[in-house]
Amino acid sequence: MKLNKSDKEVNYVAQQITQLRQKTLKNRKKWSAQNLNKPVAFWTKTERLLNEIGKEFTIILRTRGCEWALKHGGCSMCGYIEDAAIENVESSHIISQFDYAINQTVNKIKNSNDRYVLKIFNSGSFFDDNEITSVVREHIYRKIAEIREITEFSMESRVEYITQDKLDQINQFIPDKHVEVGIGLESVTNHIRNTYINKNVSYADFIESINLCARNRIGSKIYLLFKPPFLNEQAAIDDCASSIKEISNLKVNTISINPCNIQKGSLIEYLWYTNRYRPPWFYSLFDCFKMALTPQTLKKIRILCDPSGAGSKRGIHNCLRKTCNEKMKHSLREFVFHQDLSQLDQIDYDCVCKKKYEIIRSS
Numbered sequence: 001m002k003l004n005k006s007d008k009e010v011n012y013v014a015q016q017i018t019q020l021r022q023k024t025l026k027n028r029k030k031w032s033a034q035n036l037n038k039p040v041a042f043w044t045k046t047e048r049l050l051n052e053i054g055k056e057f058t059i060i061l062r063t064r065g066c067e068w069a070l071k072h073g074g075c076s077m078c079g080y081i082e083d084a085a086i087e088n089v090e091s092s093h094i095i096s097q098f099d100y101a102i103n104q105t106v107n108k109i110k111n112s113n114d115r116y117v118l119k120i121f122n123s124g125s126f127f128d129d130n131e132i133t134s135v136v137r138e139h140i141y142r143k144i145a146e147i148r149e150i151t152e153f154s155m156e157s158r159v160e161y162i163t164q165d166k167l168d169q170i171n172q173f174i175p176d177k178h179v180e181v182g183i184g185l186e187s188v189t190n191h192i193r194n195t196y197i198n199k200n201v202s203y204a205d206f207i208e209s210i211n212l213c214a215r216n217r218i219g220s221k222i223y224l225l226f227k228p229p230f231l232n233e234q235a236a237i238d239d240c241a242s243s244i245k246e247i248s249n250l251k252v253n254t255i256s257i258n259p260c261n262i263q264k265g266s267l268i269e270y271l272w273y274t275n276r277y278r279p280p281w282f283y284s285l286f287d288c289f290k291m292a293l294t295p296q297t298l299k300k301i302r303i304l305c306d307p308s309g310a311g312s313k314r315g316i317h318n319c320l321r322k323t324c325n326e327k328m329k330h331s332l333r334e335f336v337f338h339q340d341l342s343q344l345d346q347i348d349y350d351c352v353c354k355k356k357y358e359i360i361r362s363s
């Protein structure tokens with residue numbers, strides 16, 4: 001993977017991230033064996049499935065953490081390394097984490113009338129053997145195959161770990177479920193992705209990965225970051241809208257939009273503390289969707305958006321009035337559940353912050 005990382009700005013962002021990350025990693029406590037036998041978190045809630053409204057069952061596994069973050073500081077908005085073990089986690093521990101979440105939830109899933117998507121996150125790459133071994137992946141796949149109500153499965157990985165053998169293993173054990181590999185592209189613009197976000201992913205490698213998935217009849221879910229650092233509201237709308245339009249023409253099944261939130265230990269957090277970054281406004285996100293999407297696109301591609309920290313200072317928000325954010329959150333949820341753009345206009349509340357927003361949108 002060859003990336004053009006020579007200008008001063010690249011060096012500045014990358015250096016800042018490396019320094020911040022080193023500080024975080026130095027102060028990290030060691031996880032006890034007992035903690036390593038339970039996942040970081042797991043939950044179920046309503047989610048848009050491929051063709052209907054159903055439920056998600058999400059499990060966050062604790063692994064050693066993302067290689068890109070451990071070795072090179074990682075991406076400017078990412079603080080996932082805070083949840084990671086930093087040191088190698090034995091396969092037996094990861095299997096215990098997964099089994100714990102499954103055992104606590106399986107009856108609920110089996111007794112429900114809903115279909116489920118199982119989402120596994122490991123704050124890194126599911127296909128990186130240093131985080132999750134092939135033995136663990138096989139254990140997970142066998143379990144998924146046994147639970148009829150789980151009709152979809154998704155995980156995420158950086159492109160460098162998505163290889164033929166990883167996809168073969170999925171097709172061997174779970175050939176009958178809809179599987180999506182989540183890939184963080186963040187933006188179709190190289191400069192934004194690799195300079196402002198420090199993603200270190202080339203567009204050519206991304207295209208190769210989604211084509212590999214498609215050739216293996218495995219779906220892909222593309223993550224886009226809404227409002228990366230160093231972009232104002234208008235630039236964020238333009239960047240994300242052009243990314244959605246371009247990605248919609250590729251062989252992908254889902255686009256998941258992540259409005260940027262302030263994660264602990266990230267470069268974004270540092271910029272936020274020093275008044276050089278504000279999380280996006282809901283108004284911007286809604287305008288972006290209206291600019292980029294049509295009912296035809298929504299028939300072809302599923303759009304997901306479930307922002308972390310929505311309505312709070314660290315997440316996407318308008319003003320901090322509760323009603324203002326609650327109304328926006330409700331419309332966003334309805335839009336995603338029904339894949340229906342008209343839901344974004346059904347807000348029976350006109351907040352005074354709209355005028356302030358119009359003024360600062362392009363500033």
Ligand code: SF4
Nearest residue numbers: 066069074075078124
């Ligand atoms: S966003 Fe993904 S690739 Fe980037 S540092 Fe975080 S876990 Fe690693």
Ligand SMILES: [Zn+2]
Nearest residue numbers: 319324351353
């Ligand atoms: Zn408001």
